[in-house]
Amino acid sequence: MQHKSIQVTGLVLTAFYAAFIIWVYATEPRTFREVANSASVAAGSYQVDQEKFNAALALFRRGQFRASREQWQQADPAQSDARTQFYIAYAFYREGWGRVYYDQDLFKQGLEKGNHAIALAPQGPLTVDDPNLQMRSAAELKSELEQGMERGWSDLNPLKILRTRK
Amino acid sequence: MMTNNRSRNRALVSFIVLPMLFLTVALLGGLRVSTQDHAFIFIAPPLITLVLAVLLMLLFVRGRLIELRIWVSGSYSPLTNIGHSWMLLTLFFASAQAFNSALPERGLLHWLFSFFFLWTLWNNQFSSFDASRLLRSLGALFGTAFVLKHLLLASLYAQEGGWLQRVAGALLQGVSLGTLDAPTFAPATGYISFFTLVLYIGGLLMIMFATHEDNGKPAQSVVPTSHQLQPLPDCEEIKARAQMFR
Numbered sequence: 267m268q269h270k271s272i273q274v275t276g277l278v279l280t281a282f283y284a285a286f287i288i289w290v291y292a293t294e295p296r297t298f299r300e301v302a303n304s305a306s307v308a309a310g311s312y313q314v315d316q317e318k319f320n321a322a323l324a325l326f327r328r329g330q331f332r333a334s335r336e337q338w339q340q341a342d343p344a345q346s347d348a349r350t351q352f353y354i355a356y357a358f359y360r361e362g363w364g365r366v367y368y369d370q371d372l373f374k375q376g377l378e379k380g381n382h383a384i385a386l387a388p389q390g391p392l393t394v395d396d397p398n399l400q401m402r403s404a405a406e407l408k409s410e411l412e413q414g415m416e417r418g419w420s421d422l423n424p425l426k427i428l429r430t431r432k
Numbered sequence: 433m434m435t436n437n438r439s440r441n442r443a444l445v446s447f448i449v450l451p452m453l454f455l456t457v458a459l460l461g462g463l464r465v466s467t468q469d470h471a472f473i474f475i476a477p478p479l480i481t482l483v484l485a486v487l488l489m490l491l492f493v494r495g496r497l498i499e500l501r502i503w504v505s506g507s508y509s510p511l512t513n514i515g516h517s518w519m520l521l522t523l524f525f526a527s528a529q530a531f532n533s534a535l536p537e538r539g540l541l542h543w544l545f546s547f548f549f550l551w552t553l554w555n556n557q558f559s560s561f562d563a564s565r566l567l568r569s570l571g572a573l574f575g576t577a578f579v580l581k582h583l584l585l586a587s588l589y590a591q592e593g594g595w596l597q598r599v600a601g602a603l604l605q606g607v608s609l610g611t612l613d614a615p616t617f618a619p620a621t622g623y624i625s626f627f628t629l630v631l632y633i634g635g636l637l638m639i640m641f642a643t644h645e646d647n648g649k650p651a652q653s654v655v656p657t658s659h660q661l662q663p664l665p666d667c668e669e670i671k672a673r674a675q676m677f678r
Binding site for chain 2: 274275280283284290291295297
């Protein structure tokens, strides 16, 4: 009976340990902090640092996009919150937007973050209820970023300088 | 009471300690530490390490380090058989990761090391081994690979090394047309690899002692070694000679 309990305990313990090892190799965390963050995401107890999120939002509204992105990255170190990732993508869009041309590098990074935000919201289309934004859905933002990266004859249209940033 | 304790300890070793130890080897065997930001890099076992692990498992069975009938048998309960099979599975992955830890990550050196491991293990399949000799041989094999990879090669490719080291590294690269290119890792990688290999060999020693105890006699080869042969009494020897020359 005692042996049976040792056997069952051993099997359960080692099965959990093996699952942890597989998870580590699958997620490839780079630091102990990332291990802890990924573990809390997996356990469903992960939360964004709301104070840093709000600070980033204030920076974003003042037009300090690079600083806002850094704050949001600190607020969501595991990059697992769809709303924060959406805002980061939006910050890339706003910084990359130009009246004459779009910064392709920033738009590319914005598109990556936008796709990541969409992937993080499996329950349905991702929308952010923020009256200060003209694009409130991730799909809309993604489409705008993709259009900005496309090259065509319409780029030579001089009337394009009249377009407005969303 | 003593038998009870022994049996409980044996169960603890077989079902908890050994699988945990081998899983730790499996975890640490692929872990490297980056030189730039000291971040973890996890390298999954390459296919060749799985092949080497299969050969090593065969060698364990041939060298009687693992006596399959002791670990898995129809007379045991299903739970015991599952537990023992699980332990053997963790040993397999630990073996693969021990090779992963001792092999250079890429380039010609990766294939050279793999070839030498393969050659040694293949040759050993046809040698007569006992468990302790097999363990000594494995200790030497992993020890040599560790010294070559984490001491010799790491110092040749170290970025913070002296000018002589860098010149030697550059010469080696030039002579080999860049095929000896090896990634550099933080010194912590060497410590992790050392700990991993020590744990692995320690686990194998524990298996040897467990098998030894279960058998009631030392784990040994079918072919007796010279010191195991006992001289026959005179009368027996005469009879034996008479039989031989009849």
